[in-house]
Amino acid sequence: MLRTITKTLIGAVFAGGLLVPHAFAETTLNALFMAQAAYSEADVRAMTDAFTKANPDVKVNLEFVPYEGLHDKTVLAQGSGGGYDVVLFDVIWPAEYATNKVLVDVTSKITDDMKKGVLPGAWTTVQYDGKYYGMPWILDTKYLFYNKDILEKAGIKTPPKTWEELGAQAKIIQDKGLLKTPIAWSWSQAEAAICDYTTLVSAYGGDFLKDGKPDFQNGGGLSALKYMVDSYKSGLTNPNSKEFLEEDVRKVFENGDAAFALNWTYMYNMANDPKDSKVAGKVGVVPAPGVTGISEVSAVNGSMGLGVTAVSKHPDEAWKYITFMTSQATQNQYAKLSLPIWASSYDDPAVTKGQEELIAAAKLGLAAMYPRPTTPKYQELSTALQQAIQESLLGQSSPEDALKTAAQNSGL
């Protein structure tokens, strides 16, 4: 109300042709974020409010879309000539965004303190071809969450270290009649399925591309899909996984209907919140398992960064905002749903308190993060792979044939 009055007054002053005091000069930034996983909408709003308090001459309009709409909305806004100054982008997009000039190159703005302080693995999120296209903001990978209560009832002492062991433990839980289908994944026809697949590819030591050509149809890439299909067919995996996104997995896990679930960082504190979770206090988290003789743990790089769009008329203010959002102070304050990008934060009691288990898993998982392929054609490749995964799960084609077809349709 007061702001409206102020604005009206300013308007009146403008209309009167009088000089406006400089303090009222306002830059408005439009920023695009996502409405799921990692930082909650409330967190992003709170961070932004803190920024505008410190910088009263900058106003930030926030917009939130589901992850599934983030890429296309960014590109469309660009295609229609304008829209956002600051966008959240996924680790898989810098190649395309750099090639198509969606984001500006900010290499010269990355300070030495940033380079020294941020975890080395986080930088791959914003790099393409040796240049920086933003700041990493969400450092994330998929962890193996488990229900301590169910494991205890099944007489299982330690969570699985290998994928094979995960199957064996799920079988025990199933045989004892504790749960019909102990494992939940997000295998819907979406990027979510690719994240789970990539985790397994990293466990089996596979390659997405070799010399720029698809190589996921051989070796580790094929073993990964075979594991998914076997787990699905054996009934150890919840068959509804093929229509789940991460939020569905979270609901199933929080309802006590899954013993094991693969999900991002944000699920840890949400599932431990007694307000909307039945399994609060029983949530265990470890890095996703490895494969005997190949890997100790597995992890997909699911990090995201903040960048300045090429069409922004206020690149300096936009960068200032990004610097604030990704600063150690801001990230330490909101470390419950997304962990900081700063190395020293992981030894800061203010950050680790109450989530020691998650931090321990993060130290191993984040260090093992495996990238999805860096190519401007990523969306096509991903779409082809999503189809291959779904067709294999549904038994419409064998993993071998499905991946061969995906390799042909990958646009590479």
Add this chain to the structure above:
Amino acid sequence: MSSTWMTTRAWLLMLPLLVVMVAVIGWPLVDTVGLSFTDAKLVGTGGNYVGFDNYTNMLSSSNFSRTLVTTTLFAVISVAAEMVIGVLAALLLNQQFHGRAVLRALMILPWALPTVVNATLWRLIYNPEYGALNAALTQLHLIDAYRSWLGEPGTALAALIVADCWKNFPLVALIALAALQAVPRDITAASLVDGAGAFNRFRFVILPYLAGPLMVALVLRTIEAFKVFDIIWVMTRGGPANSTRTLSILVYQEAFSFQRAGSGASLALIVTLLVTVLAAAYAALVRKTAGSAA
């Protein structure tokens, strides 16, 4: 008043509208046609001229043929069901009974809700773990275990068709109801006196009044169903295994997700052409029906 002046004046009166139409429909259409002969990307510089390559590639791809079949199935089944349910609902609401006004108002609700809200509601209903549909069918002993309605190719399209019908049958019902109100009571009374049964009364007395308006509803709904995007995008994004991918989703992926604006434009024009042919065929039918009914 000379007739030429009348004609000129008519055109003058239409001029503002024509200018707007050319600006918002004509020009983009021409631009799209131009784009469809290039390999332009969505962002960046304009592409090179590639002749009919986009069209031949698109029409010969298995993606296109499969998607065309899916779209046709979706359109034919959902529109047919909407017509039947819509007419039945209209006949019911045309009766005199207590609470008719409330029911009429309620019936508009699904159609008035935004599609995204509708789609989200149906996603909740179909939820494989906690959905109302699974609970209801299990309690009625119609299924013995919860099913993944949107996760199985066999049921996903059917589930979408149900959701689409739920949203769109009220439109047909409204149009039909308006037409029913126009049926003179003395005619229906006379047919009663003549001893016509309920079916014959509907077939020979009421249907002729309905035919024209229903044709309009049919044309509208078919065109819309053929272009369906939002309800499917929210519920399945074309999955599982692309079994619910429709032409509009293909256009969207081609033009926006993969950023091949040229190829996307060619596909969009193919879809436009298909819909235009359908609409023209219907329009001819409408004229014929209207002629025979008169």
